[in-house]
Amino acid sequence: MQDDDIEKLAKSVRTVFNLEMALTEEMLAIAERLRPYQITLVPERREEVTTEGGLDVSREPGKLRDGLARLKRAGVRTSLFIDPDAGAVQRSHDLGADAIELHTGTFAHHPENERTVRALVDAAEMGRSLGLAVHAGHGLTVRNVGPVAAIAAIEELNIGHSIVSRAIFVGLAQSIVEMREAMVSGQREAR
Numbered sequence: 001m002q003d004d005d006i007e008k009l010a011k012s013v014r015t016v017f018n019l020e021m022a023l024t025e026e027m028l029a030i031a032e033r034l035r036p037y038q039i040t041l042v043p044e045r046r047e048e049v050t051t052e053g054g055l056d057v058s059r060e061p062g063k064l065r066d067g068l069a070r071l072k073r074a075g076v077r078t079s080l081f082i083d084p085d086a087g088a089v090q091r092s093h094d095l096g097a098d099a100i101e102l103h104t105g106t107f108a109h110h111p112e113n114e115r116t117v118r119a120l121v122d123a124a125e126m127g128r129s130l131g132l133a134v135h136a137g138h139g140l141t142v143r144n145v146g147p148v149a150a151i152a153a154i155e156e157l158n159i160g161h162s163i164v165s166r167a168i169f170v171g172l173a174q175s176i177v178e179m180r181e182a183m184v185s186g187q188r189e190a191r
Contacts, residue, residue, distance in 0.1 A: 003030065010034040020081070023067045032074040039071050040079040040101055040135075054083035054103040057091040068096045079135065084123035092132065099133035101158060104148055108139025117147050124153035142166075142178050146186025157183065 010017060017036040021027040022044035031039050041064070043055045057064060057080060068078045079099035082088040083106075092100045102123055107116040120136065127134040136148055137158030149157060159179060167175040 006030060006034065010036070023063065028067060028070055031071060031076055035075055038077040038079055038099070040081050040099075041067065042081040052105065054085075054088060055081050057082060057088050057095060061091070061095060065095045072096070072098075079133070082123075084119040086123065086126055089123050089126045089130065089132070092127075093130040097132065099135060100127050101135040101137060102127075102154070103138050104136050104140055105138045107148065108141070108144055111144040111147065120148060121151050121153075124151050128153040142182040145179065145182050146189060149183035149186040150190030 006019070016038070017034075018038040018040065019031065019034075019036045020040045020042050021031065023041050041055060043053065064080075071078050077098045078096070079101055080092045080095070080097045081101045081103060082092055084102045084104075089100060100123075102120055104120065107113075107120060110116050124134045124136070133156070134154050135156040135158055136151075136154050137160075140148060140157060140159045141162040145157065145159070148154065163172070163175045163179055166178065170178070
């Protein structure tokens, strides 16, 4: 994605405009100028194709706190993309984030392992108890989304790659319908 793409999206999106970004001066300046509804701060390494883990919120806490405050002064809601870990949830709250997005990559690689689901449940419940909005995403597909969709404390799932990839074969509308059905099915099974 290029800067010009972001500019065009900011002007044309008629619903909620959110950005995921690294905490860099360049990205902060873009966010302050465009004022999306929400910014999710994510780790970014140039060699990665996609984010492979949560943001280390214990590293450079002053920089994170200042970046979050700067975004809030610009009127932007803030979120941190973190691993489902109690320490990371608490630090996110202490740093002043409005929301957290739990990295579901470990779960996506091992959906049959009850510990991966339990970690998400515990982190989500802790986040909600601290007053944070709780989101989740990474590696979710129609085959594995059910248990995550069933976690009551998670209010939003961020799923892009799977939906867009499937859309190549069945179209975007059908791909969205399939994902929604898998999510609802997971919620029903949890009841």
